[in-house]
Amino acid sequence: MLKLGELEASVMDVLWNVAEPMRVREVLDELNQDRNLAYTTVMTVLDNLHRKGWVEREMQNRAYHYRATSSREEATAQTVRELLDSTEDRESVLLHFVQSASEEESDILRRALRRKSRKR
Known part of the structure; x- marks a missing residue:
């Protein structure tokens, strides 16, 4: 993901894949199924993600519990929005994207645009 x-x-993947907030130790245990990270490394990453606004935390029984501030889909859509906002030629970017879209993705876009036009 961008940024x-x-x-x-x-770490965000771990948090997005669970419904409940997680302690540092729980996130570490998930991550360490594929690697060998230190507790303090994961704690620092979670602190940085909190500072950046990606996660929120709540103190429970002397330990922070972390959860994502938005869903994976919302975060991805925000990234796309920021990319579009960063270019002067949005039309070109969108046209290139549409050309790369699968038939299923094109159908999804059509349905979303129809719903949006009905709301106006």
Whole structure:
């Protein structure tokens, strides 16, 4: 994801895949199924994600519990929005994107645009 380092993205993946807030130790245990990270490394990453607004935390029994501030889908849509806002030629970007879209993705876009036009 844009604005996230590799480890930050991995931590976010863990948080996005669960319904309940997680302690640092729980996030670490999930991540360490595929690697060998230190507790303090994950704690620092979660603190940085909190500072950046990607996660919120709540103190419970002397330990922070972390949860994502938005869903994976909302975060991805925000990234796309920021990319579009960063270019002067949005039309070109959108046209290139549409050309790369699968038939299923094109159908999804058509349905979303029809719903949007009905709301106006």
